[in-house]
Amino acid sequence: MNEHMWTHSPASGYQMGTGLAGYKVEARDGEIGKVDKHSDDVGSAYIVVDTGVWIFGKEVLLPAGTITRIDQEEHKVFVSRTKEEIKGAPGFDRSRHLGDPGYHRQVGDYYSRLPM
Incomplete structure (x- = not known):
């Protein structure tokens, strides 16, 4: 797994302690939902996105390494x-994401294998 997948990129503009809950989330091809929860723990930072009707209310876990930019003014x-x-x-498995390193490895490996 890419060990940087769970760390905010300096280029993203994230500042430690910034609250992202409620921010809209934009994929490369459009909006996917809003940040429900985030963590900026060193080495295991992530956002949980509530996708609303896009994936029928599914939540997804996105490692901080997938974040390219944060727009503080637009809350995106x-x-x-x-x-x-x-x-x-x-x-997204709410019961596993906090205490199961294997789950983070599985999610991180998935995103690490995708082409940039």
């Missing part, structure tokens, strides 16, 4: 993946 988070790539990711 831009990610480097397409809607189809995000839709094909391992399902």
Whole structure:
């Protein structure tokens, strides 16, 4: 797994401690939902996106390494993946995402294998 997948890129403009909950999330090909939760823990930073009706209310876990830019004025988070790539990711498992390193490895591996 790419160890940088769970770290915010300096180019994204993220500043430690910034609250992202409620921000709109834009994939490369359009809006996918809003940030429901985020973590900026070193080495395991992520956002959980509520996709609303786009994937029938499904939540998705996106590692911080997928974030390309944060627009503080517009309250938007831009990610480097397409809607189809995000839709094909391992399902979000609320019961596993905090305490199961294997789950983070599975999600990180999925996004690491995709072409940029």
